[in-house]
Amino acid sequence: MSRTSDETKGIRLQLVASVLPQLENQSEDKHVESKLVPRLDESSNLSSSTFIKNNVKKLIYCVLFSAMLMLSGCAALQSAYNLVNCDYKYRSITNLTISDMNVSNGLSPLMIPKVLAILSGNTSSIPLNFSLNLDVKNPNSGAAAFQSLNYIISIDDIQFTTGNFRQAFHVDAGETKQLPMDIGVDILELMKNNSRSAVENIVKNFLGLSNTSSKVTVQLKPTFKVGENTFTSPVYIPVNFTFGGKN
Numbered sequence: 001m002s003r004t005s006d007e008t009k010g011i012r013l014q015l016v017a018s019v020l021p022q023l024e025n026q027s028e029d030k031h032v033e034s035k036l037v038p039r040l041d042e043s044s045n046l047s048s049s050t051f052i053k054n055n056v057k058k059l060i061y062c063v064l065f066s067a068m069l070m071l072s073g074c075a076a077l078q079s080a081y082n083l084v085n086c087d088y089k090y091r092s093i094t095n096l097t098i099s100d101m102n103v104s105n106g107l108s109p110l111m112i113p114k115v116l117a118i119l120s121g122n123t124s125s126i127p128l129n130f131s132l133n134l135d136v137k138n139p140n141s142g143a144a145a146f147q148s149l150n151y152i153i154s155i156d157d158i159q160f161t162t163g164n165f166r167q168a169f170h171v172d173a174g175e176t177k178q179l180p181m182d183i184g185v186d187i188l189e190l191m192k193n194n195s196r197s198a199v200e201n202i203v204k205n206f207l208g209l210s211n212t213s214s215k216v217t218v219q220l221k222p223t224f225k226v227g228e229n230t231f232t233s234p235v236y237i238p239v240n241f242t243f244g245g246k247n
Contacts, residue, residue: 075142075143077224077226078142079145079170080226080231080233082138082142082144083144083145083146083237085144086136086139086140086144087135087137088134088136088137088218089134089135089137089239090133090239090241090243091133091178092133093130093131093206093243094130094133094180095131095182096128096129096130096206097128097129097130098115098126098127098128099118099126099127100127103115103207106208107207107209112209115209119200119203123188125188126186127185127186128184128185128186128187128203129182129183129184129185130206131180131181131183132153132180132218133178133179133180133181134181135176135178135179136177136179137175137176138171138172138176138177139174143170143171144171145168145169145170145171145224146168146223147168147222147223147230148164148165148166148167148168149164149165149169149222149223150163150165150220150221150232151163151164151165151181151218151220152236153183153216153217153218153219154216154219155214155215155216155217156202157215158194158202160190160202161183161184161185163181163183165179187199201214204244205243205244205245206244210244210246212245213242213245214242214244214245215240215242216241216243217238217240218239219236219238219239220236220238220239221233221236222237
């Protein structure tokens with residue numbers, strides 16, 4: 001599901017706003033705090049007119065910074081900014097195993113009762129491992145890149161897992177590149193903290209056994225480098241899709 005223009009614009013503004021104070025701190029040694037985000041003790045003593053003027057200055061600075069960034073700004077920061085405009089889509093799930101059984105190519109008739117026994121039986125853990133592959137399409141005129149990535153995966157309103165993608169990622173202008181994320185969860189732990197039947201349905205969708213599809217939200221929070229400094233996006237980039245179910 002594609003993001004709306006308003007959602008994309010909001011993520012852009014928050015990305016720029018997160019970087020501005022840190023860049024400003026690098027240029028002046030007077031205060032650790034940024035002038036763009038005054039300390040509480042400073043702002044509490046401002047008159048109304050001074051406070052308004054300062055906020056207008058902030059807005060103008062943000063607009064000018066955004067304009068420079070879009071036109072010819074720092075390549076590293078521009079590539080991070082371009083991430084917001086990329087189109088993220090679900091591609092596939094591969095390398096799927098459950099309790100060390102390889103089920104990437106589907107379940108044979110002999111495997112189905114074994115899997116159902118695992119889900120309903122007494123065991124200390126039920127490890128589920130897979131690779132979630134997303135297509136990242138870059139429609140920008142420049143490259144899009146990040147250094148690492150935090151993610152949250154929710155399925156059917158259950159927080160399925162969180163994790164980190166610790167590899168640098170780069171997609172050139174006009175290209176589409178696959179982003180593979182290796183995921184590992186303990187199904188038994190999910191069952192302890194959520195509806196057992198809901199978790200079972202999710203697992204059955206991974207295995208192609210459910211009649212009801214699952215709704216997935218993947219939230220991506222990239223970290224990128226500008227010079228020697230590392231910045232993390234203040235917001236997550238959402239990717240929504242459904243999988244599983246039978247027609």
